[in-house]
Amino acid sequence: MQSQGLSINLATIREQCGFAQAVDICLQHGITAIAPWREQVAAIGLNEAANIVHSNELRLTGLCRGGFFPAASFDDRQKALDDNRRAIDEAATLGADCLVLVVGGLPGGSRNLDEARKMVADGISAVLPHARQANVPLAIEPLHPMYAADRSCVNTLGQALDICELVGEGAGVAVDAYHVWWDPDLAQQVARAGQMNAILAHHICDWLVPTAHMLTDRGMMGDGVIDLPGLRRMIEAAGFHGAQEVEIFSDNWWARPAQEVIATCVGRYQACC
Amino acid sequence: MQSQGLSINLATIREQCGFAQAVDICLQHGITAIAPWREQVAAIGLNEAANIVHSNELRLTGLCRGGFFPAASFDDRQKALDDNRRAIDEAATLGADCLVLVVGGLPGGSRNLDEARKMVADGISAVLPHARQANVPLAIEPLHPMYAADRSCVNTLGQALDICELVGEGAGVAVDAYHVWWDPDLAQQVARAGQMNAILAHHICDWLVPTAHMLTDRGMMGDGVIDLPGLRRMIEAAGFHGAQEVEIFSDNWWARPAQEVIATCVGRYQACC
Numbered sequence: 001m002q003s004q005g006l007s008i009n010l011a012t013i014r015e016q017c018g019f020a021q022a023v024d025i026c027l028q029h030g031i032t033a034i035a036p037w038r039e040q041v042a043a044i045g046l047n048e049a050a051n052i053v054h055s056n057e058l059r060l061t062g063l064c065r066g067g068f069f070p071a072a073s074f075d076d077r078q079k080a081l082d083d084n085r086r087a088i089d090e091a092a093t094l095g096a097d098c099l100v101l102v103v104g105g106l107p108g109g110s111r112n113l114d115e116a117r118k119m120v121a122d123g124i125s126a127v128l129p130h131a132r133q134a135n136v137p138l139a140i141e142p143l144h145p146m147y148a149a150d151r152s153c154v155n156t157l158g159q160a161l162d163i164c165e166l167v168g169e170g171a172g173v174a175v176d177a178y179h180v181w182w183d184p185d186l187a188q189q190v191a192r193a194g195q196m197n198a199i200l201a202h203h204i205c206d207w208l209v210p211t212a213h214m215l216t217d218r219g220m221m222g223d224g225v226i227d228l229p230g231l232r233r234m235i236e237a238a239g240f241h242g243a244q245e246v247e248i249f250s251d252n253w254w255a256r257p258a259q260e261v262i263a264t265c266v267g268r269y270q271a272c273c
Numbered sequence: 274m275q276s277q278g279l280s281i282n283l284a285t286i287r288e289q290c291g292f293a294q295a296v297d298i299c300l301q302h303g304i305t306a307i308a309p310w311r312e313q314v315a316a317i318g319l320n321e322a323a324n325i326v327h328s329n330e331l332r333l334t335g336l337c338r339g340g341f342f343p344a345a346s347f348d349d350r351q352k353a354l355d356d357n358r359r360a361i362d363e364a365a366t367l368g369a370d371c372l373v374l375v376v377g378g379l380p381g382g383s384r385n386l387d388e389a390r391k392m393v394a395d396g397i398s399a400v401l402p403h404a405r406q407a408n409v410p411l412a413i414e415p416l417h418p419m420y421a422a423d424r425s426c427v428n429t430l431g432q433a434l435d436i437c438e439l440v441g442e443g444a445g446v447a448v449d450a451y452h453v454w455w456d457p458d459l460a461q462q463v464a465r466a467g468q469m470n471a472i473l474a475h476h477i478c479d480w481l482v483p484t485a486h487m488l489t490d491r492g493m494m495g496d497g498v499i500d501l502p503g504l505r506r507m508i509e510a511a512g513f514h515g516a517q518e519v520e521i522f523s524d525n526w527w528a529r530p531a532q533e534v535i536a537t538c539v540g541r542y543q544a545c546c
Contacts (some may be wrong), residue, residue: 106482111500117457146419148455149482149498159457182421184390184432209422211487225422227384 006269007033007061008245009203010040013261015254019044022258023052029262031242033059035201038087041094050093060096061245062139062201063087068104069123070116070153077119080104084127091136097242098139098200099131100174105150116153118216125167132170139200140164141174144182146214156180157189164198172196175235176203176247178218181226187234202235204228204247204273215252216251220264222272232273244273279542280306280334282476283313283431288527288536292317295531296325302535306332306516308474313359314367323366328532330476333369334518335412335447335474336360341377342396343389343426350392357400364409370515371412371473373402373447378423389426398440405443413437414447416539417455419487430455430462437471445469448508449476449520451491460507467511475508477501477546478521489524493537495545505546517546 008031010022017025019040026034041049041063053060066087071077084101093097103120110116124138133140140160143152154160157173157180164171173193180186193199206224211217221228232244246265253261281304282293283362290298292313299307314322314336326333339360344350358374364372378395383389397411402410413433416425427433430446430453437444453459466472479497484490494501505517519538526534 077505106498111498111503113455145455146417146484146487149480153455155455156457157491174291182386182418182426182428184429207422211419214419214484214487225384227386230384 003030003266003269006031006241006266007059007243007245008033008262008265009035009245011037011064011066012246012248012253013258013266014040016258016261019049020052023056023058025258025262027056030268031056031266032263033061033245035060035062035064035100035245035247038090041090046090046093047097049269057241059243060094061243062098062100063091063094063096065100065102066127066138067101067152069106070107070119071111072107076121081123081126084123085130088127088131088134092134098137098172098174100139100141100201102141102143103152103154105148105153113148113153120154121163121166124163124171128167128170137200138171138204139174140171141176142179144179156183156185157193158185160199161189161193161196164196172200174200174201174203175199177226177228177231178203178205178207181207181231186231190234190238194240197239199235199238199240201245202232202240202242203245203247205246213251216249218249220248220253221246221268228273244269276303276542278516279304279539280308280332280516280518281535281538282308282337282518284310284337285519285521285526285538286531287313289531289534292322293325296329296331298531298535300329302539304535304539305330305333306518308333308335308337308373308518308520309367310337311363311444314363317368319363326367329420332516333367334516335371335373336367336369338362338373338375339411339423340374343380345380345382350396354396354399356401357396359402361404361407361409365407369409369446371421371447373411373412373414373474375414375416376425376427378426380419380462386502387428387475393427394436394439395446397436401440401443410473411425411444412447413444414449415452424531429456429458430466431458434462434466434469437469445471445473447474447476448472450477450499450501450504451476451480454480454504459504463507463511467513470512472508472511472513474518475505475513476518476520478519486524489522491522493521493526494519494541501546517542
């Protein structure tokens with residue numbers, strides 16, 4: 001089957017359809033692995049989403065997302081922990097392979113990256129017992145350094161793996177090509193992640209030249225400059241053979257029919273990944 | 274003097290004025306250190322620019338820029354080397370502290386970052402004898418990872434220092450706050466640069482949240498999230514006490530009168546750096 005090994009992160013067609021319709025379109029293209037976002041699940045209701053997942057025997061390569069741990073006040077940090085525990089429970093109900101963590105950036109008004117990074121490690125430590133009990137691995141997703149201020153102060157795979165070592169069993173990484181492709185230390189850190197048995201997910205899209213918008217101009221595989229097969233070889237050599245999950249934030253692709261987007265994902269996955 | 278230790282990279286007011294007028298405005302604000310771009314020098318003529326520099330006893334904290342070594346064809350790579358040798362000669366004529374290198378990204382059509390990075394090291398090696406003879410240090414400026422494809426495949430201070438070690442005497446680094454502030458390895462690499470006696474320049478501006486454009490939305494010091502005093506402390510502890518050079522690519526600041534921009538640079542330098 002041409003879509004074997006392919007997963008669709010539902011953010012890729014989030015502007016076109018809700019959870020149920022997105023699943024239908026994936027199934028029509030022979031795709032049985034997805035990764036939904038919590039707001040997409042919430043919109044249809046957790047029970048109904050779980051029902052769709054289980055009745056169709058879908059594989060969930062991840063639930064997006066937990067994280068956003070840093071906050072200026074103690075109360076807000078506690079609220080973030082509570083929200084992460086709810087996200088863990090949702091991931092367990094859905095049977096997701098992992099809960100993806102976008103860890104958060106600088107708290108408002110702060111210029112202290114070290115402190116934000118400490119808040120992230122502390123936050124993951126705090127919710128990890130709950131995650132272990134629920135049997136939901138936490139996938140720290142290092143985000144591109146251009147998101148250091150506002151989305152994630154964990155910006156390299158090496159840094160994410162350092163946190164995994166610090167917090168212990170139950171945490172791993174989501175390796176997203178878009179975020180890590182530039183890293184001169186990439187090969188070494190992917191190998192290290194393999195030795196740690198820490199690779200929980202592999203996300204793909206492409207880096208466009210030029211890139212018109214920092215968040216919403218990610219490319220379809222093959223339209224940019226990332227050596228996606230090279231990264232996949234590294235990841236498989238490190239022992240991860242799970243699905244490649246397409247996650248494209250793009251005003252361009254969001255403006256096209258979902259059927260066209262998913263058909264293109266399948267074709268490009270075959271040709272370029 | 275309030276502008277002691279402050280240098281103005283003339284790109285900061287490049288849309289408002291040419292070389293001679295930019296120098297006048299700097300001098301009016303008590304600023305006697307500048308860093309011009311080659312096209313600004315070419316527009317007035319190298320000899321006239323050198324005359325202005327020397328008659329006003331200006332310090333040139335750098336000439337921007339050499340680099341752009343990777344290219345698909347051998348001929349184009351040779352052309353890049355020739356152009357870098359000319360840039361070295363210009364830096365020598367102007368008495369610049371260093372020639373700043375923006376090393377270049379992926380050659381057109383390439384997805385091979387490793388190869389591009391090798392072309393960079395090879396290119397620097399090739400022009401370094403000329404630079405040593407001219408007594409012009411080459412300052413490798415690691416650029417933010419968001420420029421890896423199109424401007425610079427050297428994206429961390431550690432990577433730049435690895436190249437310095439590889440090519441030997443005559444190469445160092447320009448540390449630009451905008452490009453390196455996010456790096457979890459920053460403190461360690463600044464200290465390493467100090468031990469190597471490799472810090473040739475310190476550039477400043479700020480990272481805005483949100484950032485509207487990847488190239489032309491850099492911030493005035495104090496308007497963003499970079500801990501500029503913290504970075505300066507690291508750099509001084511590493512033994513570099515040269516000027517802080519303001520380099521702001523900004524559609525916003527380019528649209529304001531140059532006098533206002535430079536006055537703001539002086540004020541913010543005092544207040545925020």
